[in-house]
Amino acid sequence: MKQIVLGLTPELADALQHLGGRDEMTIGDLVREALHNDLRRRKHARGLRLDKTLAPLRQHLDEDVRDAVNWQDLQRRVRRKGYQFVRRGGGLSLHDLNGTHICSAADLGHRHARLMRQFGEPIANTGPKLRMVG
Numbered sequence: 001m002k003q004i005v006l007g008l009t010p011e012l013a014d015a016l017q018h019l020g021g022r023d024e025m026t027i028g029d030l031v032r033e034a035l036h037n038d039l040r041r042r043k044h045a046r047g048l049r050l051d052k053t054l055a056p057l058r059q060h061l062d063e064d065v066r067d068a069v070n071w072q073d074l075q076r077r078v079r080r081k082g083y084q085f086v087r088r089g090g091g092l093s094l095h096d097l098n099g100t101h102i103c104s105a106a107d108l109g110h111r112h113a114r115l116m117r118q119f120g121e122p123i124a125n126t127g128p129k130l131r132m133v134g
Helices: 010-023 027-067 071-079 112-119
Strands: 083-088 091-096 101-104
Touching: 010 027, 027 071, 027 101, 071 083, 071 112, 083 101, 091 112
Parallel strands: none
Antiparallel strands: 083 091, 091 101
C-alpha cells in the first residue's frame, strides 16, 4: 500500500476520529472508504453522461456497424456520415473526417475485439494524422 500524508483541519480530524471510534475504524480506513465510494460514484456518473451524450451518435451508427461485412465496408458506411474508425493503442476510436477524436468505439458499444471477431481480422491502421482536441 502506498503511504501519503494528508493535511486535515483540526475540526475535520476530530470529526473523523470521533466517527472512526464509533464505527471502530481508523481515519485511514474512513478516508480509503470515502475515496473508493467517490471514485465509484464518479465512474457511474461518467457512464450515465456518456450514455446520454452518445446515445444519438450510437443510434446513428449502429445499423452501419451491425450490417458491415468487413472493415472497408464499415469505413465506407461511416465516412458517408462524416466519421471514421481509427486504431488507437489497443482499441478503436471514432474520429471525424478531419481526424478529431470523438469517442472510443467501446463508448458506442462496439469493442474492437468484438469487431475483429465479426470481421475476422483487426482493422488496418490506415488513417490521417490525428489531431486530439479536449
